[in-house]
Amino acid sequence: MTILKAILGSMLLMAPADAMAGNGGGAPGGVLELVRFRLVAGHDEGVFLAAAKGTEGLLAAQAGFVSRRLVSDGKGGWLDMVEWSSLDAAQRGAEQVMAEAAFAPFMAMIDPASVQMEHLPIRWQMGD
Numbered sequence: 001m002t003i004l005k006a007i008l009g010s011m012l013l014m015a016p017a018d019a020m021a022g023n024g025g026g027a028p029g030g031v032l033e034l035v036r037f038r039l040v041a042g043h044d045e046g047v048f049l050a051a052a053k054g055t056e057g058l059l060a061a062q063a064g065f066v067s068r069r070l071v072s073d074g075k076g077g078w079l080d081m082v083e084w085s086s087l088d089a090a091q092r093g094a095e096q097v098m099a100e101a102a103f104a105p106f107m108a109m110i111d112p113a114s115v116q117m118e119h120l121p122i123r124w125q126m127g128d
Helices: 002-020 045-053 056-060 087-098 101-108
Strands: 031-038 065-072 077-084 116-121
Touching: 031 087, 045 065, 045 101, 056 065, 056 087, 077 087, 087 101, 087 116
Parallel strands: none
Antiparallel strands: 031 077, 031 116, 065 077
16 A cells, blocks of 8 residues: 555656646646447447548548547447547537538437537646
């Protein structure tokens, strides 16, 4: 237990320094959009991932877009994590992509009743 406390203490002491560093840690800022959902029953994961890949160009073209990760819990749950430069950029980007026909195949496979979305301010990050 003492070793664990020492490791955690060291991590806490290093975190503020890393946040101030150049490439080793990012400065606070930006927003992480988290969208939890499940697929509509009967949809194939491979087809869904192909539809997600079909949204790459559209999403990347949005002002303020930084990065995206789509992950699965292996039990039917999904998490779409999109990093934006600001909450305003996230909201504008969402409005624009939802209005595009190219985004429809991706959205059609998501069970709307399962969608939970939140925007969280990024306070600290490490790496790219």
